[in-house]
Amino acid sequence: MPKKILIAEDEKNVILGVRTCLDAVGYQMEIVEDGEQALDAVRKDPPDLILLDLLMPNVDGFEVLKVVKGNDETRHIPIVVLTAKAEEEDRQRALDLGADDYMTKPFKPQELWDRLKKHLPEHDA
Amino acid sequence: MTLSKVPVPVNLDTVANNLADPVFIVNRDKEIAWLNKKATDLFYTSDEEARGAVITELTGITKLDTLLDDVFEQEAKLKCSYEEASVKVKRQDQRYFFKIAINPIIHEGELWGGLVQFTDVTRFHEMEKIKTDFVSIVSHEFRTPLTTIIVGVEMLKEGMLGDLTPRGKEVLEAIGADCERLSRLIDNLMELSRIESGTIYVEAEPADVTDLVQEAVRPLKFQAEKQGIELITDIAPNLPPVAADFNKAVWVMANLVGNAMRYTDPGGTITVRVRQRGKRLFFSVEDTGCGIPKEHQEKIFRKYVQVSGPGRKGTGGVGLGLAIAKDIVMAHGGEIWVDSEVGKGTTFTFTFPVYYGDESVKLPDSEPDGGK
Numbered sequence: 001m002p003k004k005i006l007i008a009e010d011e012k013n014v015i016l017g018v019r020t021c022l023d024a025v026g027y028q029m030e031i032v033e034d035g036e037q038a039l040d041a042v043r044k045d046p047p048d049l050i051l052l053d054l055l056m057p058n059v060d061g062f063e064v065l066k067v068v069k070g071n072d073e074t075r076h077i078p079i080v081v082l083t084a085k086a087e088e089e090d091r092q093r094a095l096d097l098g099a100d101d102y103m104t105k106p107f108k109p110q111e112l113w114d115r116l117k118k119h120l121p122e123h124d125a
Numbered sequence: 126m127t128l129s130k131v132p133v134p135v136n137l138d139t140v141a142n143n144l145a146d147p148v149f150i151v152n153r154d155k156e157i158a159w160l161n162k163k164a165t166d167l168f169y170t171s172d173e174e175a176r177g178a179v180i181t182e183l184t185g186i187t188k189l190d191t192l193l194d195d196v197f198e199q200e201a202k203l204k205c206s207y208e209e210a211s212v213k214v215k216r217q218d219q220r221y222f223f224k225i226a227i228n229p230i231i232h233e234g235e236l237w238g239g240l241v242q243f244t245d246v247t248r249f250h251e252m253e254k255i256k257t258d259f260v261s262i263v264s265h266e267f268r269t270p271l272t273t274i275i276v277g278v279e280m281l282k283e284g285m286l287g288d289l290t291p292r293g294k295e296v297l298e299a300i301g302a303d304c305e306r307l308s309r310l311i312d313n314l315m316e317l318s319r320i321e322s323g324t325i326y327v328e329a330e331p332a333d334v335t336d337l338v339q340e341a342v343r344p345l346k347f348q349a350e351k352q353g354i355e356l357i358t359d360i361a362p363n364l365p366p367v368a369a370d371f372n373k374a375v376w377v378m379a380n381l382v383g384n385a386m387r388y389t390d391p392g393g394t395i396t397v398r399v400r401q402r403g404k405r406l407f408f409s410v411e412d413t414g415c416g417i418p419k420e421h422q423e424k425i426f427r428k429y430v431q432v433s434g435p436g437r438k439g440t441g442g443v444g445l446g447l448a449i450a451k452d453i454v455m456a457h458g459g460e461i462w463v464d465s466e467v468g469k470g471t472t473f474t475f476t477f478p479v480y481y482g483d484e485s486v487k488l489p490d491s492e493p494d495g496g497k
Contacts, residue, residue, distance in 0.1 A: 011269050017276035024285050055265075084268035086315060087261065106271040106308055109279050 003120045004028040006047035008038035008064065009082070010056045014105070018051065018082070021109045027116070035059030039067055042074055049120055052099075054083040054090065062097060069098030078119040082107070146223075146245055150230065151180050152238040155193055164243075167221070180241065189225070189241070196227045196239050222250045260318040264311045271311075275304045313445040316376075317428070317452075329457060331366035331480040332374060334399050334406060340371075341378035342397060345386065353391030356382070360399045367406050367477040369457055374477065377450045377461075381410040381473045384446065388414035388471070401479070405459070409474040416467035425463065426451045450475070 005022060009015050010033045022029055030047065032038045036058045038050070050068065054061035061081065068074045080101040081094045091102045101115050141148060147164035151157055157175050165172060168184055175183055181190045223243040230237045278301045280286050282294065289297065338358055349356040367374070378397070385395045393413040400407045417425065428448040454461045454475045465471035 011273075013273040014269060017273045020280055020286070021276055024280065084265045084272075086264065086268070086312070105268040106275045106304070109276055109283075 002026050002028045003048040004030065004045075005116070006038065006041055006050045007031045008033075008035065008050060008056065008061065009053040010034060011053075014053075018112070021112055022116075024109070025113055025116075033057075035061060035064045038064050042068055042077070046074060046077060048077070049116065050077060050079045051116075052079050052081050052083075054081060054085050054094065062093065065094060065097040065099055080115055080119060082112075147243040149180055149241040150238060151193065151241060153197060153236065155179050155181065155190070157183065158238065167243075192225060192227055193239055193241075196229050197236060220247070221245060222247045257318045260314055264315045267307065267311050271304060271308060274300070275308070278304060310445075313449060316449050317445055328370050329368040329480075330371065332369040332371045333366055334364045335360055337367070337369070337371060337374050338378060338397055338399060338408075341375045342382060345379065345382050349386055349395065352386060352389075354386060354389050355394045357394060357396045358398075359396055361401060364399060364401055364406060366480045368480040369477050370453075373453045374457075377453050377475060378408060378410070380446045380450050381475075384473075385410050385412035385414060385471070388412065390414070404479050404481075405476040406479060407474055407476050409472050411470065411472040413470040416469055417463065417465040417471055418467055422463055422465060426461070 005027050007015065007018055007022075007029055009018065009031070015031055015033075019029060019031070030041055030045075032041050034057045038052070038056075039059065041047070042050070050064075052061045052064055061083065065079060065081075068077060068079060075098065078100040079098070080103060081099045082103045082105065083090070083094075084105045085091075086104045094102055100119055103111065103115060142162040144161055144163055147167050148161045149157055149164055150159040157178055157180055160172070160175050164170075165175060168175070170178075170183060180193075181187055222245070224246050226242045226244070228240045228242075230240055278297055281289060282297050282301065338360060342356060342358060346356055382395060382397060389395060389412045395413075396409075396411045398407075398409045398411065400409075426447050428445060451461050454477070457477055459476040459478065461473065461475035463471060463473050
């Protein structure tokens with residue numbers, strides 16, 4: 001059963017890039033475009049991993065991290081932050097809130113596959 | 126030419142009171158003997174109240190204590206102490222930033238006290254902040270579209286989105302290389318902006334030298350092999366740890382090796398060497414590349430300076446890497462320099478202090494000293 005990744009990203013072109021990358025290795029995907037939708041999606045059908053942008057409308061990525069990692073039922077879900085925010089203080093803040101990994105844009109497909117593999121080792125796509 | 130004596134129609138107190146910046150004269154006990162009007166205005170005091178008061182107590186700037194001690198202790202050298210760090214003074218919800226200069230005052234051959242001058246750099250601080258924010262926004266705005274381009278190019282290159290003609294592959298390689306260049310430029314601009322705004326955070330901890338070198342060299346090995354360059358590491362045994370911010374030290378080393386790769390032809394060698402001399406470790410990156418002409422060697426650590434090697438055009442850099450490397454090394458209390466001979470090769474060397482404990486390295490303040 002392929003693993004399901006929730007992609008929370010508001011930039012359409014980046015979504016296309018990420019989707020193309022993940023399609024190539026057979027992950028299942030659900031795409032949401034803001035933090036509020038991301039939290040809804042986690043509540044309704046928890047994914048195996050969340051790929052999370054930080055700057056999103058309504059509820060931002062930091063808030064998503066706070067809620068998901070602050071809840072006993074969802075804190076086990078690995079969250080890989082994928083953001084254009086390259087400042088050290090943002091990275092530290094995200095890690096302090098429980099992010100499992102922090103990737104900055106731009107990235108290469110191989111880097112993304114490696115990180116996902118690290119957090120989803122038994123993916124059998 | 127004979128200089129005529131020009132009479133001054135005002136007394137010097139009038140001049141001092143019209144200066145735009147606060148000035149104090151203090152004795153060896155740091156008591157205020159004199160201050161100008163700007164100083165009384167800024168610190169909400171009067172001439173009467175201020176005279177005789179200890180300057181640190183009146184101004185609330187604790188940093189002055191150490192600065193004055195520094196000047197008084199090096200009495201024999203008669204050296205001016207110029208403090209680069211700024212200080213905040215909070216009055217009526219306003220924040221000011223100053224640079225402070227202290228000159229010793231000698232009276233009848235003896236150190237009597239000091240002249241303390243403040244220079245208001247508040248506006249400069251505001252401009253720096255605007256610049257840093259701007260670079261940060263620009264960097265962010267560039268990263269997102271670059272992501273789409275890089276991911277697309279990589280997928281196309283790997284043939285995951287269909288077959289390409291050889292010419293198509295060549296064009297994609299060029300796009301990919303230029304994306305890398307843009308990406309590096311964005312990283313460098315941000316790093317430089319942080320350093321210049323004084324917000325660089327250098328957290329010196331004991332760092333293992335072998336780990337540091339390997340971390341820097343590992344990602345470059347594949348590229349070196351591809352270019353037909355031999356990449357050698359030569360680390361003396363049993364070296365102590367250095368006092369360094371690991372990631373920043375790795376950045377410096379990787380930048381120097383990356384530079385060496387750009388200037389070394391296939392069949393050449395790059396050697397990364399680490400040796401200890403006294404309380405310092407010397408890291409060097411030696412290449413068998415084209416070398417740097419003598420006249421360019423001094424300026425290569427300046428910003429936006431690019432030097433083409435003999436018979437070479439630019440190598441795709443923007444001339445920020447070495448400027449940043451220098452800032453990082455100096456923030457650790459180290460030094461960086463270059464030795465080079467045209468046609469033979471280049472060696473960049475930088476030093477980091479050995480880690481003996483917290484006192485082994487003096488780092489600049491990450492935050493300006495507060496008014497209290």
